[in-house]
Amino acid sequence: MNKDLVQAALAYHAEPTPGKISVELTTPAETQLDLALAYSPGVAEPCRKIAENPDDAYLYTGKGNLVAVISNGTAVLGLGNLGSLASKPVMEGKALLFKRFAGINSIDIEVDTEDAEEFIETVDRIADTFGGINLEDIKAPECFEIESALIERCSIPVFHDDQHGTAIVTAAGLVNALEIQGKRLEDAVITCLGAGAAAIACMRLLVSIGARRENIYMLDRRGVIYAGREGVNAYKQEFANRTDKRSLSDAIAGADVFIGLSGADLLSTEMLNSMAQRPVVFACSNPDPEIKPELALQTRDDLIIATGRSDYPNQVNNVLGFPFIFRGALDVRASCINEEMKVAAVHALCELAREPVTQEVLDACGEQSLEFGPEYIIPKPVDGRLLSWLAPAVARAAVDSGVARIPLPDDYAPVL
Numbered sequence: 020m021n022k023d024l025v026q027a028a029l030a031y032h033a034e035p036t037p038g039k040i041s042v043e044l045t046t047p048a049e050t051q052l053d054l055a056l057a058y059s060p061g062v063a064e065p066c067r068k069i070a071e072n073p074d075d076a077y078l079y080t081g082k083g084n085l086v087a088v089i090s091n092g093t094a095v096l097g098l099g100n101l102g103s104l105a106s107k108p109v110m111e112g113k114a115l116l117f118k119r120f121a122g123i124n125s126i127d128i129e130v131d132t133e134d135a136e137e138f139i140e141t142v143d144r145i146a147d148t149f150g151g152i153n154l155e156d157i158k159a160p161e162c163f164e165i166e167s168a169l170i171e172r173c174s175i176p177v178f179h180d181d182q183h184g185t186a187i188v189t190a191a192g193l194v195n196a197l198e199i200q201g202k203r204l205e206d207a208v209i210t211c212l213g214a215g216a217a218a219i220a221c222m223r224l225l226v227s228i229g230a231r232r233e234n235i236y237m238l239d240r241r242g243v244i245y246a247g248r249e250g251v252n253a254y255k256q257e258f259a260n261r262t263d264k265r266s267l268s269d270a271i272a273g274a275d276v277f278i279g280l281s282g283a284d285l286l287s288t289e290m291l292n293s294m295a296q297r298p299v300v301f302a303c304s305n306p307d308p309e310i311k312p313e314l315a316l317q318t319r320d321d322l323i324i325a326t327g328r329s330d331y332p333n334q335v336n337n338v339l340g341f342p343f344i345f346r347g348a349l350d351v352r353a354s355c356i357n358e359e360m361k362v363a364a365v366h367a368l369c370e371l372a373r374e375p376v377t378q379e380v381l382d383a384c385g386e387q388s389l390e391f392g393p394e395y396i397i398p399k400p401v402d403g404r405l406l407s408w409l410a411p412a413v414a415r416a417a418v419d420s421g422v423a424r425i426p427l428p429d430d431y432a433p434v435l
């Protein structure tokens with residue numbers, strides 16, 4: 020980042036008050052009568068109701084529209100294990116995005132432990148407070164055990180955003196980008212740099228919508244994950260390829276797609292040049308991508324490039340998923356976020372990108388025009404239609420797959 024952006028980012032977080040979120044009241048609290056209702060003695064009545072029927076918490080408290088963003092800070096963006104406190108700006112940022120894009124109240128919680136069981140215990144004990152739990156920036160492989168234990172124990176949706184939010188947005192962007200490049204997911208050779216939370220979930224979802232597992236080469240810090248490699252955990256093992264390719268240079272040569280979910284500046288121009296004609300490059304590491312878009316575009320002009328950042332075209336980032344997915348899930352009180360709901364979100368994102376872009380979006384992006392093509396494969400986060408396209412698609416999928424606990428109103432239209 021240049022110096023000006025660094026200073027602006029620090030000032031943004033420090034002013035007008037430190038941080039990015041606050042709590043506001045939804046009921047009057049001015050008079051003695053207001054206080055007698057809000058607090059003692061009135062507050063005893065909803066307490067009694069909830070003690071009799073726990074679902075009354077959705078009637079008398081903010082639970083149903085409250086999502087916790089919970090991290091232990093072990094994989095903060097692509098910055099690594101910065102610890103729980105240093106992850107707080109990212110978690111406050113996710114809370115900001117929940118509110119801004121989907122009207123969901125959200126609070127960040129940083130849990131100071133790297134022990135999976137301690138983390139699970141802590142979250143399990145506070146889960147009832149919330150309508151949903153968004154796990155964030157927890158490194159692999161612990162994130163897999165943590166998420167599945169919490170899904171098992173909690174009756175509300177628990178969703179590891181770096182896995183599923185990223186996978187949904189990546190899948191939608193890739194389907195669109197491949198179509199623009201005249202290629203099919205079923206035939207695409209995919210090199211995935213990174214074998215952690217985001218990478219494993221992305222490749223799993225791509226396989227479930229048509230990519231061929233044998234066409235995927237996944238790499239970690241030690242290179243290609245190949246069949247028979249020693250010291251590979253069970254999650255990486257799912258993508259062990261029967262191949263004699265060993266390095267990124269080996270795996271990228273001739274590939275149609277590069278998905279980077281690893282770290283900064285790891286893809287060289289030589290590697291980029293060795294890819295197939297009309298390649299798709301998703302350099303999604305944050306804040307610094309695996310290759311800078313300006314360098315990639317200088318190197319060859321037949322590629323589509325996306326990053327996780329807001330300051331380049333084609334932002335493939337889970338912000339396009341989690342606010343709207345939770346909106347749909349909360350509005351039908353879904354018990355979980357299942358595969359059907361995730362796939363519904365992928366389709367809705369793919370289709371919205373093909374719609375004409377509104378003036379509101381053009382103004383917010385400072386663009387004269389935007390249309391479905393190499394520089395616009397996926398909607399912009401500021402597109403207000405994301406809420407009205409994704410949330411109903413996800414809510415309907417929850418109802419159809421039997422995980423909704425209340426019906427979807429006929430006139431359902433999510434509002435901020």
Ligand SMILES: NC(=O)C1=CN([C@@H]2O[C@H](COP(=O)(O)OP(=O)(O)OC[C@H]3O[C@@H](n4cnc5c(N)ncnc54)[C@H](OP(=O)(O)O)[C@@H]3O)[C@@H](O)[C@H]2O)C=CC1
Nearest residue numbers: 094096097159214215216217239240280304305327336337
């Ligand atoms: N755009 C988006 O929406 C999102 C982007 N991301 C980005 O993806 C990256 C990974 O995040 P996440 O999966 O949560 O983190 P994890 O810690 O779970 O995984 C990181 C993975 O990256 C690999 N890796 C790191 N450095 C290198 C390297 N030099 N060469 C090869 N592999 C490397 C690690 O290898 P090893 O297993 O050997 O340690 C590991 O497999 C981050 O940069 C993050 O910002 C994540 C979520 C969303």
Ligand SMILES: CC(=O)C(=O)O
Nearest residue numbers: 096097181305336337
């Ligand atoms: C975007 C995001 O969640 C990440 O980079 O970790």
Ligand SMILES: [Mg+2]
Nearest residue numbers: 096155156181
């Ligand atoms: Mg993250």
